[in-house]
Structure formats: structure tokens, C-alpha cells
Amino acid sequence: MDETSMAAALELKHLRCLVAIMDTGSFTDAAHELGVSQAAVSRTLAGLEGLLGVRLLHRTSRSVAPTATGMQTLARARILLAGADELVREAATGRTRLHIGHAWSAFGRHTTEFQRRWHEQHPDTELRLIRHNTPTGGLAEGLCDLAVIRAPVDLRPWSHARIGHEARYVALASDDPWARRRGIRLAEIPGRTLAIDRRTGTTALDLWPEEDRPEVEYTHDIDDWLAAIATGRCIGLTPQATAAQYRRDGIVYRPLRDAEPSPVHLIWRAHTTHPATHTAIALAAGLYREDDGAPRV
Numbered sequence: 001m002d003e004t005s006m007a008a009a010l011e012l013k014h015l016r017c018l019v020a021i022m023d024t025g026s027f028t029d030a031a032h033e034l035g036v037s038q039a040a041v042s043r044t045l046a047g048l049e050g051l052l053g054v055r056l057l058h059r060t061s062r063s064v065a066p067t068a069t070g071m072q073t074l075a076r077a078r079i080l081l082a083g084a085d086e087l088v089r090e091a092a093t094g095r096t097r098l099h100i101g102h103a104w105s106a107f108g109r110h111t112t113e114f115q116r117r118w119h120e121q122h123p124d125t126e127l128r129l130i131r132h133n134t135p136t137g138g139l140a141e142g143l144c145d146l147a148v149i150r151a152p153v154d155l156r157p158w159s160h161a162r163i164g165h166e167a168r169y170v171a172l173a174s175d176d177p178w179a180r181r182r183g184i185r186l187a188e189i190p191g192r193t194l195a196i197d198r199r200t201g202t203t204a205l206d207l208w209p210e211e212d213r214p215e216v217e218y219t220h221d222i223d224d225w226l227a228a229i230a231t232g233r234c235i236g237l238t239p240q241a242t243a244a245q246y247r248r249d250g251i252v253y254r255p256l257r258d259a260e261p262s263p264v265h266l267i268w269r270a271h272t273t274h275p276a277t278h279t280a281i282a283l284a285a286g287l288y289r290e291d292d293g294a295p296r297v
Contacts, residue, residue, distance in 0.1 A: 012084055014048040015077040017041055018056060021064060022074055078142030083272070097126040098276045100266075101137035101144030103151065103200035104222050107264075108166060108241025110287040117283060125276050133200055133221045139267060145274035149265045150202045150239050158267040161281045164288025165261035169243045169253040171229050171236035176252075178235075183257040190214045195225050195234035202262050203237040226251060239264070264288070 020030035021041065031038040049056055056070035066074055086097065100106070106129050107114045118127045132138030137147035139158070149155075150166070170184045178184060186207060194214040196203050200221070205213050217234050219225040222242075228234045230250040239262040243253035266284060268277055 009051055010048075012081065013044060014051070015081055017044040018048060018070075018074060018077055019081060021045065021057065022066060026064060075141060079269075079272070080142075082142050096124065096275065097128060098146070098274055098280065099128050099130055099144040100280065101130045101132050101139055101147040103131070103133055103135070103137045103149075105239075105241035105245040106131075106148055107284060107287065108239070109244035110284070110291070111245065113287060114284060117287075118280075121283075122276065122279065135200055136267065137200075139269065145272075146266050146268045146277060146280060149267050150241070150262050151200050152202070152204055155265065155267065159270040159273070160265050160267040161285070162263055162265050163281060163285040164264045164291070166239040166241055166264055167261050168256040168259045169238055169240055170256050171226075171238055171242070172252050172254060173230055173232040174250050174252050176232060176235070178254065179252045181254060183255045185257050186259050189235070189237070193217055193234045195219050195228040195236045197221065197225050201225070202239055207237075207259065222246065 016034065017030065020033050021027060024030045024033055027038050027041050027045075031041045034041065045057070052073070054069045055067055056073055058065045058067060089097070105111075111129070115127060115129070118125075130138055130144050132141065132143055134141060135149075135151055135153045136158075137149060138144045139147040149160075170178070170189075172179050190208055190212050192214055193216070194203070195217050196205075197220065198218050201219075205216070208214070217228055219228055225236055226246060226248055229236050230248065237256060237259075238253075241264075266277075266281055268274065
């Protein structure tokens with residue numbers, strides 16, 4: 001079967017079956033979610049693997065795990081299904097929807113104003129902000145149309161636009177001796193233990209010379225990061241957006257006086273650009289331009 005025939009034979013039920021298996025973790029639970037028998041799930045997956053000519057899942061009596069090809073196919077399946085669902089929804093309601101993903105803090109202190117102006121200026125395009133703890137804020141997983149990125153990721157696979165910069169801050173336990181200070185210098189950090197989210201964090205150890213770097217405790221997401229800091233055993237470095245969005249009892253933020261600001265980008269898939277992409281870029285960039293740059297927490 002040639003590629004054209006394969007594409008014609010591919011059905012949404014094949015993709016929904018694969019996604020359901022991976023999201024639920026078993027054929028039994030996938031069958032329950034899809035409202036079909038377990039045998040039907042097995043047949044549909046076998047049909048998809050036969051159509052593509054590759055194995056997508058490693059299956060044992062106790063677990064289901066994707067192959068390398070399965071991971072790639074799953075990501076594409078999510079994108080295609082999201083597009084199909086959006087097509088149906090738009091046809092039924094006459095409205096479009098824009099999903100903007102982020103790992104930690106969307107547009108920081110500009111988030112509420114972005115939402116307010118979007119609602120006023122573009123009432124026919126529903127805006128949804130989605131938090132997803134991956135380096136691309138859910139874009140690679142097919143969960144959003146654009147994503148706000150601050151982490152040092154490779155931008156080459158994506159279309160992207162820089163919308164602004166944010167000053168860096170030090171996050172501290174409120175009873176930390178440094179909490180009484182008005183600012184911290186970069187050269188002081190190596191004397192402390194630094195909490196870093198290795199997946200979506202914005203801090204890299206190359207901020208310091210190799211021979212003078214802080215001890216590191218790796219965390220898994222924003223809540224884990226905040227918890228490590230609140231105990232007092234760690235401090236954290238983060239863009240101003242985190243300080244604006246994640247105020248917590250037991251944690252304070254102080255300006256990092258001598259560090260380069262953190263760039264903020266919007267990224268998107270060039271081959272499936274949402275019609276509202278450049279409108280969103282213009283609005284976000286305008287809000288950052290309006291910012292006078294003075295640190296505010």
C-alpha cells in the first residue's frame with residue numbers, strides 16, 4: 001500500500017484508540033473510556049500498526065509502553081485529533097478558540113490584562129491558557145496552538161517570536177537571612193543550594209564559572225520547586241513572572257541585581273499556524289513594551 005492509500009485508510013478511531021490506551025494505561029480502561037469492548041481496542045490498535053507497518057506499543061501482562069515510533073505517532077495523533085475536534089466545534093458554534101500553553105506562569109503580571117484585552121478586542125475567538133509541565137508548554141504534545149517559553153529550549157524546530165524580557169529574581173524562605181535584603185548578587189549564589197527544575201526551569205549552571213557553581217537540588221515542577229524553597233534548604237532563581245504569579249506564604253522574592261534578563265518567546269508550529277497567532281504576538285509584545293522595566297513583586 002502506498003502512502004496515499006495508507007493515509008486514506010487511516011481513521012480517527014485508530015488515533016483515538018492509541019491515545020486512549022496511553023492516557024489510561026491499559027486496554028481495559030481504554031475500552032471503558034471509548035465505550036467499546038477490549039477486543040475492539042486490540043483490533044483497532046492492530047489495524048493501526050498493520051496500516052503503518054510498525055509496532056507502536058510494547059505490551060506485557062502488566063504494562064503498556066510506547067515504542068520510540070509510538071511516541072512520535074502519539075504526539076502527531078494528539079495534534080490531528082485536536083484539529084478534528086476544533087473543526088467540529090467551530091462548525092457547530094461559529095467561533096474559534098485559541099489555546100496558549102505555558103509551563104509555569106503564562107504572561108506573568110501581564111496575564112490578567114492580556115486576557116481582559118483579548119476578550120474585549122476579539123470576542124469571537126475564545127482564549128484558553130493551559131499549564132503543561134513540559135519544555136514546550138504542551139505545544140509538542142499537541143495541547144495548544146502557541147506556547148509561552150522562558151526555558152532555554154532549542155527554538156529551531158518552531159516558529160517563534162520574542163515578545164519581551166523579564167528581570168530575574170531570587171526566591172527565598174521568608175525567614176532566610178537574605179529575605180531582609182533589597183537585592184542579591186549573582187556571585188553570592190554559589191554559597192547556597194539552588195533548586196532547579198531540569199525540565200522547564202529557566203536557570204542553567206553556565207551562569208557561573210565551572211569552578212564556582214552552586215550545589216543543586218533538582219525538582220520536578222513548580223509546586224515541588226516552591227516546596228523545596230519554603231523549607232529553607234534551597235533558594236531559587238526565576239523570571240519576574242513567577243514572582244507575580246506564585247505568591248506563597250513562607251516565600252519571598254528579591255531582585256537578582258546583576259544578571260541578564262530572561263527572554264520571553266511565543267512559539268508555534270509553522271505548518272499549522274492558528275489564524276490568531278500574530279494577533280496574540282502583537283498584543284503580548286505590546287504589553288511588555290508598556291512595562292517600564294522597573295522590578296515589581
